[in-house]
Amino acid sequence: MAQGSASEKPDVFHAIADPTRRQLLQLLGDQEMPVTTISGYFPMTRTAVSKHLRILTDAGLLKERKVGRETRYKLEPEPLLELKRWLSYYERFWENKLLALKRFVEQDEN
Amino acid sequence: MAQGSASEKPDVFHAIADPTRRQLLQLLGDQEMPVTTISGYFPMTRTAVSKHLRILTDAGLLKERKVGRETRYKLEPEPLLELKRWLSYYERFWENKLLALKRFVEQDEN
DNA sequence: AAATTGTGAAACCATTTGGTTTCATATCGG
DNA sequence: CCGATATGAAACCAAATGGTTTCACAATTT
Numbered sequence: 001m002a003q004g005s006a007s008e009k010p011d012v013f014h015a016i017a018d019p020t021r022r023q024l025l026q027l028l029g030d031q032e033m034p035v036t037t038i039s040g041y042f043p044m045t046r047t048a049v050s051k052h053l054r055i056l057t058d059a060g061l062l063k064e065r066k067v068g069r070e071t072r073y074k075l076e077p078e079p080l081l082e083l084k085r086w087l088s089y090y091e092r093f094w095e096n097k098l099l100a101l102k103r104f105v106e107q108d109e110n
Numbered sequence: 111m112a113q114g115s116a117s118e119k120p121d122v123f124h125a126i127a128d129p130t131r132r133q134l135l136q137l138l139g140d141q142e143m144p145v146t147t148i149s150g151y152f153p154m155t156r157t158a159v160s161k162h163l164r165i166l167t168d169a170g171l172l173k174e175r176k177v178g179r180e181t182r183y184k185l186e187p188e189p190l191l192e193l194k195r196w197l198s199y200y201e202r203f204w205e206n207k208l209l210a211l212k213r214f215v216e217q218d219e220n
Numbered sequence: 221a222a223a224t225t226g227t228g229a230a231a232c233c234a235t236t237t238g239g240t241t242t243c244a245t246a247t248c249g250g
Numbered sequence: 251c252c253g254a255t256a257t258g259a260a261a262c263c264a265a266a267t268g269g270t271t272t273c274a275c276a277a278t279t280t
Contacts, residue, residue, distance in 0.1 A: 017127035018238085022196075029203055036256060048239055050258070069247040069256050077203040084197055086132075093139055093187040128268085146226060158269055160228070179226050179277040 012079045013086075015059035020044075021052050025061060025075055034070035122189045123196075125169035130154075131162050135171060135185060144180035 016022055020042065027033070027041060039049040053073055056062040060079040065072050126132055130152065137143070137151060149159040163183055166172045170189040175182050 011127075013127050013129075013132070017121075017123050019123075020238090022123070025200075029200070034256075035258095044238085045240065046257080047241085047259095051238075054258090071257065075200075075203060077200050080197060080200050081204065083193070087190060087194055087197065090135075090139070090185075090187050090190050093185060094191065130268090144226075145228095154268085155270065156227080157229090157271085161268075164228090181227065 010059045010079075012059050012061065012082050015056055015061055015079075016083070018052065018055075020049075021056055024049075024052055024056060028062060028073050029075045029077075032065070032072045032074040034067075034072050036070070038073065120169045120189075122169050122171065122192050125166055125171055126193070128162065128165075130159075131166055134159075134162055134166060138172060138183050139185045139187075142175070142182045142184040144177075144182050146180070148183065 016025070023042070024038070027038065035046060035050055035053065038053070039046040042049050053062060053064075057064055057073070061076055062073045063076045065074070126135070133152070134148070137148065145156060145160055145163065148163070149156040152159050163172060163174075167174055167183070171186055172183045173186045175184070
């Protein structure tokens, strides 16, 4: 109960926090797959996988396409750009760190 | 009950999933601060903030330093490199996407 | 030495999360 | 039309999460 336009929470950070969901993203990067096929790769029920797929879809990380009676899912990478932007803010910090280390090593060599 | 060497779970993905914790990282990037000062920036009790600080510290994202009776926290950006590596795997996907879009637009202009 | 300040630990609580089983429904193959 | 298949929705559950209040204790003032 904070942001969001209505009641959804399409939070990329939350979506990728779960290891199963990260595996799902990896799996669905290369191939579009229906739920039953997907759930074959995971040690849990189809329903559980389905819920993870929904969370990822709500976060915009998957696109679902109905083909006959099956629903196929595919990676939709755009939302990861938000993560990339977030990360880039911190790049200067570890760059400073590495720079300091470099200076230290070089100084030590003299 | 999955991976981990003993019983800790220093999971960067999990650590940054919480918005409060992301704010903490941002706040502690520039200045090292003791808990009481930090908690002044957040609409929750000091204890709650303290717990978030612990989670971030366990994930390696903060370094704590005892100075007298206070504990000061500072950003430790290294673990974010794991995230960067994870993200870089997906770069090719959105690059393909953008490339396709570019081709489409250019074609449209002719 | 006594009062104050900074902090973590513990016990507790409501909500969310990740999972299950069961059920309803829509599509496909005969 | 009928049985099998693919799926989502619903009800339920145990554990994790994000918070709180209370307490103990070490370091600092006075």
